[in-house]
Amino acid sequence: AQSVTQLGSHVSVSEGALVLLRCNYSSSVPPYLFWYVQYPNQGLQLLLKYTSAATLVKGINDFEAEFKKSETSFHLTKPSAHMSDAAEYFCAVSDQAAGNKLTFGGGTRVLVKP
Amino acid sequence: GAGVSQSPSNKVTEKGKDVELRCDPISGHTALYWYRQRLGQGLEFLIYFQGNSAPDKSGLPSDRFSAERTGGSVSTLTIQRTQQEDSAVYLCASSLSPDRGLPLHFGNGTRLTVT
Numbered sequence: 001a002q003s004v005t006q007l008g009s010h011v012s013v014s015e016g017a018l019v020l021l022r023c024n025y026s027s028s029v030p031p032y033l034f035w036y037v038q039y040p041n042q043g044l045q046l047l048l049k050y051t052s053a054a055t056l057v058k059g060i061n062d063f064e065a066e067f068k069k070s071e072t073s074f075h076l077t078k079p080s081a082h083m084s085d086a087a088e089y090f091c092a093v094s095d096q097a098a099g100n101k102l103t104f105g106g107g108t109r110v111l112v113k114p
Numbered sequence: 115g116a117g118v119s120q121s122p123s124n125k126v127t128e129k130g131k132d133v134e135l136r137c138d139p140i141s142g143h144t145a146l147y148w149y150r151q152r153l154g155q156g157l158e159f160l161i162y163f164q165g166n167s168a169p170d171k172s173g174l175p176s177d178r179f180s181a182e183r184t185g186g187s188v189s190t191l192t193i194q195r196t197q198q199e200d201s202a203v204y205l206c207a208s209s210l211s212p213d214r215g216l217p218l219h220f221g222n223g224t225r226l227t228v229t
Contacts (some may be wrong), residue, residue: 009154032214043118043205043220044157051215090156100212101147101170106156 002027002095006105014113019078021108023065023091026072032094033074034102035065039087047089050074061085086112116140118221120206126227127196135191135224139208146189147218148181151203160204163189164212196228 007022025031032051036044048059055067065076074091088109092102119138127133139146148160159173163183174180178196183189193200203225207218 004156006156034217036220041222043207043222044218045220046217049215049217094214100145100164100214101159101162102157102218103159104149104157 002031002093002103004091004093004103004105006089006091006108008108009106010109010111012111012113013081015083016080019063019076019081019085019110021076021089021091021110023074023076023105024072025074025091025093027093027095029095033065033067034092034094035059035063035074035076036090036092036104037087038090038107044090047076081110081112083112083114086110118206118208118219120204120221120224122224123222124225124227126229129198129228130195132192132194133196133226135193135204135206135226137189137191137206137208137221139187139189139206140219141187143208143210143219144186145209145212146183147207147209148189148191149205149207150175151205151223153202157205160191162212193226196226198228201226201228 003026005024034049035047038044048057050067058064063078088107091105121136146163149157161181162170178194181191203223205223207220209216
């Protein structure tokens with residue numbers, strides 16, 4: 001069975017500092033991996049995805065993530081945090097053996113301090 | 115264009131009552147998913163519809179939960195005899211097809227509170 005673990009349910013960063021959100025997965029087949037962001041009282045929006053092409057994936061709002069097979073990781077980074085980045089971030093894996101549905105991690109809430 | 119629409123946005127109900135939650139997916143999207151998000155937790159898969167195929171109900175937590183999708187478009191999630199542990203945000207998502215790698219487009223959710 002596939003699973004996703006996000007280390008740290010809450011992360012606090014200063015405006016302008018590096019944002020690093022950790023995600024580790026387990027999958028029985030080569031995975032497709034996603035990061036979604038959820039702003040208050042809204043649904044989830046896709047930030048970026050890995051689908052077996054380049055291992056370094058760039059997304060919206062200067063976010064990027066690197067797929068590392070040896071570490072079974074897909075950590076999300078952004079060089080410089082903005083106040084507007086305050087939100088909850090979810091890592092997810094799509095394992096074809098699981099019927100094309102996503103399995104989500106528990107989420108990481110990001111607080112940006114001025 | 116229009117996104118995924120869910121109604122109602124908020125629902126408060128008494129324990130033991132039945133509730134219906136509605137999802138209007140993006141036009142032309144053949145795949146539709148329901149997820150549950152409990153406070154401070156990630157998303158739990160509930161059910162998945164793809165075209166005219168039999169739905170994947172593997173995530174439904176009990177027989178009090180059911181869902182249907184009429185005409186390959188609108189979907190309704192029904193919870194019978196609601197319990198307090200059913201309180202959560204119920205999110206609907208759709209995608210153009212079930213192909214891996216396609217993004218899911220989420221609605222804003224229905225916040226269900228069972229008193």
